[in-house]
Amino acid sequence: MFNGIPGLVFLMNLSATLLLALGMSMDAFAVSIGKGAALHKPKFREALRTGLIFGCIEAITPLVGWVLGMLASKLVMEWNHWIAFGLLLFLGVRMLAEGIRGNTDEETAPAQRHGFWLLATTAVATSLDAMAVGVGLAFLNVNIWLTALTIGCATFTMTTLGMMIGRFIGPLLGKRAEILGGLVLIAIGCEILYSHYYG
Template sequence: MNLSATLILAFGMSMDAFAASIGKGAVLHNPPLREALRTGLIFGVIEAITPLVGWSLGLMASRYLLAWDHWVAFTLLGCLGMRMVAGGLRRQTETPPRVGQHSLRVLATTAFATSLDAMAVGVGLAFLEVNILHTAIIIGLATMIMATLGMLLGRFIGPWLGKKAEVIGGVILIGIGCNILYAHFGQAALPGL
């Protein structure tokens, strides 16, 4: 796989993290650049690790992993999204102060859920002649850049959206999970035609 194909793959893989980080940035109270970089780093590292894990699993048992990855991503993103929606709706009546940063647990869980597609890509790459370490690093860097930009964009969207930001962020996560599930079943239906 040449460099341009790797870059296209990397930025394509980073779009889920970009959308999720916009929602995360919108929820925070004026997140500083440091928080955006922290979020980008967490998303980027996890997104770089998952294709390596997928590649390793692909060498061992690809059909078993591919049978469940979409359900795991859908469940994680759906639960996180519903939690954000419920919290956002509760906040509309309670109006507690907005937080300055997300916990490492919340960011890591969101990053893992949005990077399961990269794990599936890693499984596919196990059957191709690619430098998996090189590819994983590029995917991680692209995700770090896009997640950081997403947080910064969310910073400006958040005050404009007000209390609805967390609800919208939760709906985005649920939508990403549904899209992963839809893409899987859409691909599964193609071979039978």
């Protein structure tokens, strides 16, 4: 898709850029629903904070990929799926363990917010596909700043929305919400590997 004249025409189109940005934000959207469900009725301010962290990182990663692409680096394309899978698997197993442990501790107060580094690590894991896209964009005549900004804004919007959806799902799931969130992270990691080899 990203090589040759057809790819250039495709990416030069504004609507195509918006579709690209929306596609890049879907992983973050799915993760944010689980994050919102795992918290105890997160406030809109927390949803905005999460959206800002994810949006900024998602905007930066295609720029990093673009720079690497300009340097003709192939490492990102060869290893990004394994790095993303490893990070998501680690975070997913961690959430599963905390969810199961929480089920045996009724006196544990529900969390009100996620730590910055946990959110940042999750955001990096879900944005490595955007870095790979940035590598491809380096070989096309596109405005990388506008594309990265569009991806970041789309991710900010979808992550904030996902957190608020999770706010309403969380009370229905109770303590199972964190387990579900962990399973979602693991599933996204597996999907990244599957898409790379069979997509």
